Amino acid sequence: MLKLIQATFCLLIGLTLQAHAQSFTWYNPMEASPSCINGRAWNEETKASYARMPERLQRNMPEKVRNFSKNAAGLSIMFITNTRNLQIKYTIEPGAQMVNMARLNQAGVDLYATNKRGKTHWIGNHMQWNWKDTITFTFRDLETNTGVYELFLPPYSTVTSLKIGCDKKAHFSFVPTSTDKPVVIYGSSIVQGASPSRPGLTWTNTLKRITGLNIVNLGFSGSCLMEPEVFDAICEIDARCFVIDPIPNSYRLTANEIATRIRYGVTQIRQRSNAPIIISESYLQADRAFHPHAEDQLRKANKALCHIVKLLQKEGVKNLFLMKSKDIKMTEDAMIEATHPNDIGCIIYANAYKKKLKKVLR
Template identity: 25%
Template sequence: MAEQTTQSNRVDAQKLDPNMKLEQTGELGLKWLSPKERPFRLSGFPWFHQDGVYRRMPVQPKHELPPAVNQLANSTAGGQIAFRTDSPRLAIRVELTGKANMYHMPATGQCGFDIYLGEPGDQQYFGTTRYDHTQLSYEVVLYEFPNTELRHVTLNFPLYQGVKEVSIGIAAGSRIEEPLPYRTGKKVIVYGTSITQGGCATRPGMAYTNILSRRIPLEFVNLGFSGNGRGEPEVARVLTEIEDPALLVLDYEANAVGVELMKRTLPEFIRIYREAHPGVPILVVSKIQYARERFEPALLRLRLDMKKVEMDTVEMYRSQGDANIHFFDGTALLGTDSYNECTVDGVHPTDLGFLRMADTLTPVLQELLHRELT
């Protein structure tokens, strides 16, 4: 009797709510295309032309990467597919390298794609892949319209898993065209932590680098490495290989562990990068406030001490004549009030937290990139 009661009380919202049912594609008669080929544009994978895989670091780097960074580079955070099509129906077929496996981040953010429609400057969210998160592959209809019309499409890659293969399905007889070009061919490179990578956004488009990419018409390269963005010199040397940088953002304080590590890594990271790119603006961003700081004074002191190291390092370079290095106080990134309501675990932002971060950083980046945007 007790077992029957338990069964009757069990809730399965996907069966009870039609809005939560998984997509069933069936036989759609679509033509499947690879985004690796023109006229599709792939962004966020600087070494794709060399290695041909969806990866954020080179497969065989000239400088040996820390093992964890090398593995995390297979997460496709920040990757994007852009194109235009007049197909009334659009679908996606995805083969993942791993399943969703986190307790505090939805499968849609870890392993899903989301879609934005509209030209740069007017990209509007349309939907997210609804798939069985227990599977390693899925096929989902992204949209189905009654009319044929040329639409500008941007798809954001998963944030916390890798993608072996992805294909785009369009109706037979429909056409694919190149997306509208970026303002320039230069890139904004953002190096940092799990927060940079997008943990714990509910869907890829809500990672703060992806939000910024919709506001600033340049390619963004997300080099956030969960728990492992620690400012290693080997990583700095690999970053110097990325061609046509417009700006380097360093947002790795949260992984630097302590003051001594930050003192040792930050000046050297900047030195290595500056030798290769003497005129590229560099923005050092200190970390967000953690919720526990209100109750643990030692945690607050650590953040303030780390921030001072970053400020002092930037000031040292500026005093030596480097006017293209800047500091931004991350204390304000989540807002000055109710900031502790913007995370999923006291550390990693929710979508609201990421939106606040992007809102705060947008004018900062626009000012540093004014030459590229005018």
């Protein structure tokens, strides 16, 4: 009798889930015209995928940059709907779980919405997810008033397909990509999205929400070494501002290499654009009280970076700014392992850049 009750209960759950699945109308962002994929340059060339660089540029990149450029870091999709129930269904390329990354951040999606009063809120899905080959995130019993939604994609996964499901009678439309000139941010894993708890809290996504700026994330985990090929690609972008945040990876370079590569990048950008360029020192090491020498290499690299920036300014390069390490006030509770910021650290990062950009872009 107990087995019969259990079987009946499982059948009812299955029928309920099936009914929910059958009630959705599905929308594919790849079929939207014009494009609705925010957070990248070269949108026309990449519109058939969720990559951040077109294939013609990927071919010239160092292998790690090429591979990470296929991840959806900083990408988001905006849409308008009055649906009560919403489901995101997507697939990603297989990859190992990173030890310093929450699965929800590495491979999950994150949803925000702006209501009719203009207030933006985060929307939790209350663990209504399925992590099988096709991943689903389901959001139920939402307010029925029309809202402008923004779906942030996983920063450390290559998305191969994605659909958005809404109630059959609900209104739905994609919001075209922003035409505002972007703030282009080039950096390390910290820029790409390591290591808050979920995608919406990566510091570049947080910066986007708190400033309204169009942000292009060109973070490449462990691979921000300022190669000429990367700068050649970056200078193609008609940007409002360029941010170069290299030291968390480029500290491994010599002082001469840092100076040579910074000079090349600034020169290449200036040949095409007069937009402000912010070059960033690395943050101060949060655990230096008991690891006083942990940031020795970072200090040397910061010194080399500061020297070349000041030299370029003296040589007459206009609109070139330095982001000092002291301006990113990391605390001990802001890091996960003293290398990558957690949720607190990402908010600190975003607020520091908000303050800097406010001065630079006024």
